[in-house]
Amino acid sequence: MQSVIVNNLSKNYGKEKEIKAVKDVSFDVSPAEIFGIIGPDGAGKTSLFRMLTTLLLPDSGNASVDGSDIVKDFKAIRKKVGYMPGRFSLYQDLSVEENLNFFATIFNTTIEKNYDLIKDIYIQIEPFKKRKAGKLSGGMKQKLALSCALIHRPVVLFLDEPTTGVDAVSRKEFWDMLKRLKQQGITILVSTPYMDEAGLCDRITLMQQGKLLSTGTPTEITGSFKQTILGVKAANMYDLLKDLNAYNAIEDAYAFGEYHHAVMKENSSEEALQKYLEEKGNKELVIQQIKPTIEDSFLRLMKS
Amino acid sequence: MANDIIIQTEQLTKRFGDFIAVDHISFDVHKGEIFGFLGANGAGKTTAMRMLCGLSLPTSGKATIAGFDIYKKTEAIKRSIGYMSQKFSLYEDLTVKENIRFYAGIYGMSNKYIKDKTALLLQQLHLEDEADKLVGSLPLGWKQKLAFSVAIFHEPQIVFLDEPTGGVDPVTRREFWNLIYEASAKGITVFVTTHYMDEAEYCNRVSIMVDGRIDALDTPVALKENFSAASMDEVFLQLARKATRNDS
Structure with a gap:
């Protein structure tokens, strides 16, 4: 049985339900899988998590978590999921130990039992x-x-942007922790705006404006990017980007760390591009083939 | 080249009781430079930035910002800089136009200047149709682009950006950096913090703070060479892992 099954789930807000936060979303998550929901602020990730953790009712569609329906069996779900909201929501005026004890007691367990x-x-x-x-x-x-989200040994763990605003070192440590939880058999749904964290998930879905753009393993998603990407750098990167975007054999060009990425149209040649860029006066030119990343895939799906 | 130095610090230090938040940092930033100010959470970035903005007095050390002394000329410093962060940028319950008017007014811009420049700015940002909408109703990416434009509306010499692109989608993140490049091309110095290591690559030079000190400062290319690292991410991890402060 799948740990999480989501069928055509939708959520709207506003007086006339005019704000469509989650639009007809469907996906499954297997037991002990790390499933990443990758998308920027406002994509609908939090609304989706709040529906799956029974904190919000969907407008249409249905979903189950560990075999329980998110509307009918909400009490059962609350006992077996752990939820870490994006905003820190523990008791600020209780100590570390008191917070943990509180959550253990609510779930009728003790710190010792699940230590x-x-x-x-x-x-x-x-x-x-x-x-x-x-x-x-x-x-x-x-x-x-x-x-606190783990103290009652949940079957499914929901983590809403656990690493937003966290530095690169702490982010790496956090993901190591998630891998160990997965080994204990816990299913993990995690949302993040960081594209580089996608590669650490077993499967991911890319979410934008309430819709899922693409779902699969990170390799499947990058594998569906069929066009050639060239990494290009030069002495003046800002001028280079303007030149790349003006070139007609390039479908799209954008900054990507040390190199700019140029998505090439079919039948375009690297030599012709080199010649064009040299004629435009770009110095210290380096051009190389680039393997598409999740972020390349996301950019293409967002713009299409 | 000494006369194009816009930020200069010498042994700048800030203590809170026994805790040395910023520990004798010395560096220069040149006019028009995009300077990346990196460090793990708790390394001392925010404290250092607050001193550079004239919001917090140093315990010891020296610094000048746009030629003004950090102890004596904090008001002159505030007039010469712009500031934006992910947390504080614009008033959500004011419209786009009202926010621009409010900030420009604070900096003493004339009504005529504000009116002309607002029209131009709205056009550049493609926000003409949103001019009378509340800022709270705009998507985060638009807010951040608008907040940046407002921060440089009074044409400051330096703009301080504290994690300006956190949580912003990849397309808007790139549009935001285009605005940074344009500002830098106009001679505005950009001092920016970020947790996105690909953005560190877009800076002319990058400093990395560890436990209150600046442990590395160079161009991204030179840093990668010196640390035999393939990416800025690796450079950052090598340095930040040495941190002994328990703040993570």
């Missing part, structure tokens, strides 16, 4: 267990929130 599950994460904040949650740094708050 093995949270140990790796909690051990890092345990030295500060008497500190009020409101006084913790961002990274420590995140670890406490994850510990």
Whole structure:
């Protein structure tokens, strides 16, 4: 049985339901899978998570989590899912330990009983267990929130943008923690605006303006990008980008770290591009073949 | 080249009790440069930036911003700079036009100047149809582009950007960087923090803060060479992993 099944789920807001936050979304997630929902702010990720965790009713469509319907069986779902909202929502005026105890008690369990599950994460904040949650740094708050979401040993874990605003080192550590949870058999749905985190998921879906643009393994998604991408750099990158966008054999060109990416039309040649760019006066020109990334795929799907 | 230095710091330090948030940092930024100011959460970036903006007095050390002393001329500094962050940018319950008018008014721009330049700005940002809409109703990416334009509306010498593109979609993120390039081409110095390592590559030079100190400062190309790293992400990880401050 699939851990999460979503069929044509929609959510609208506003007096006349004119704001369509989630539009006809369908996907499945397998047990112990890390499923990433990749999309910018306002894509509808939070509305989707809130429906699946029974905090919000859908306008149409249906979904089940671990075999329970999100509308009819909402009480059952609340017992077996863990949810870490994007905004820190623990009790700021309770200590680290008090917060954890509180959530354990609500779910009729104890910290001791499930300590093995949270140990790796909690051990890092345990030295500060008497500190009020409101006084913790961002990274420590995140670890406490994850510990609280796990303390009742959920079957499915929902993490809404756990790494937004978190630096690159803490982000890597966080993803290592998720891998260990997966090994314990927990299904994880995680949303993120960082495209580079997509590669760390088993499967992903790209979400934009309430719709899913594409769903599959990261390799499937990048594999569906059939055009050639050339990485181009030159002494003046800003002028180079303007020249690339003015070239008719290029479908799209955009900045991409050290190199600009140029998506080539069919039958275009690298030599012709080189000649054109040299004629335009670009110095220290380097052109190389680039393998499409998730971000390239996302950019193409967004613009099409 | 000394006369094109717009930000200069020497042993700049900020203590909070026993805690040294910013630990003797010294660096220069040149006019028109895009300067990336990187560091892990808790490394001291925000504290350093608040001092450079004239919002917080240093404990020791020296600095001049646009030629003004950081201890004595904080008001002159504030007039010479622009600032935007992901957290604080515009008033959500004012319209696009009202926000522009409000900020330009604070900086003492004349009514005529504000009127002419607002029209031009709305046209450049393709926001003419949204001019009388509340900023709160705009998508995040538009808000951020507008916030940046408002931050440089009074033509400051330096603009400070604190994680301006967090959570913004990849298309808008690139449009935002085009605005940064344009500002830099006009001679505005851009001082920017980001957690996106591909954006570090777009900077002329990048500094990386670890535990309150600047542990590396160079062009992205030179940093990658020095650290034998394939990407800025690797450079950052090598340095940030050395941090001993428990703030993560």
